[in-house]
Amino acid sequence: MKKLKILILSGVCVAVGVFLTFHWISYKAKGFNYNDIDTIPKNKVGLVLGASKYAPSGNINLFYKYRVEAAVDLYKARKIDYILVSGDNGRKGYDEPTDFKNDLIDKGVPAERIFLDYAGFRTLDSIVRAKEIFGQNAITIISQRFHNQRAIYIAQHYGIDAVAYNAKDVYKTSAREYLARAKASLDVLFNVEPKFLGDKIVIK
Numbered sequence: 001m002k003k004l005k006i007l008i009l010s011g012v013c014v015a016v017g018v019f020l021t022f023h024w025i026s027y028k029a030k031g032f033n034y035n036d037i038d039t040i041p042k043n044k045v046g047l048v049l050g051a052s053k054y055a056p057s058g059n060i061n062l063f064y065k066y067r068v069e070a071a072v073d074l075y076k077a078r079k080i081d082y083i084l085v086s087g088d089n090g091r092k093g094y095d096e097p098t099d100f101k102n103d104l105i106d107k108g109v110p111a112e113r114i115f116l117d118y119a120g121f122r123t124l125d126s127i128v129r130a131k132e133i134f135g136q137n138a139i140t141i142i143s144q145r146f147h148n149q150r151a152i153y154i155a156q157h158y159g160i161d162a163v164a165y166n167a168k169d170v171y172k173t174s175a176r177e178y179l180a181r182a183k184a185s186l187d188v189l190f191n192v193e194p195k196f197l198g199d200k201i202v203i204k
Helices: 001-030 064-074 095-107 123-132 145-157 175-189
Strands: 043-049 080-088 114-117 137-145 159-169
Touching: 001 145, 001 175, 043 064, 043 123, 064 080, 064 095, 064 137, 064 159, 080 095, 080 123, 095 114, 114 123, 123 145, 123 175, 137 145, 145 159, 145 175
Parallel strands: 043 080, 043 137, 080 114, 137 159
Antiparallel strands: none
16 A cells, blocks of 8 residues: 555656646747747748658648748748758658758758758757757757747757747647657756767858
């Protein structure tokens, strides 16, 4: 009985911690997320966080579609000069950055204005590599609002002056985001490094 009480108490503490962390990250990102393209500050580089082009159903992944559209809108409004796409290319036949590049070009973004980060395996990797590999200390993050909040939190920890442009949402925040934010807070606490760094790439 005593062990059961300890387990229940531990579970409650973890749940409360996850809940508080979720809202703390939202608070930390307050004022740095923009829905209005006219009011968002200009940055040299917009960082598009990766997503699979296709959903499990085989249809276009709307998270992907809306991030492409948001990046194009920012570029055409001259709120960014370059687009850095950071995504997963960790297995044969799967290449998020190149999919984004092809669709960005189709929508009128010049190829020479697009840079690809093939080692953006997760949000932390994408944010840190934007600074350490691509030399950006100020960026405009492009993703859905819930994702942008977590990305800004990570960027702040690593000394990056980040704002975010919210792509159209697909659905309200999922339970998965609570866990993702808890993991992000632990990564920040323990200064977890990206899976890969490597040679620097100059965006000019």
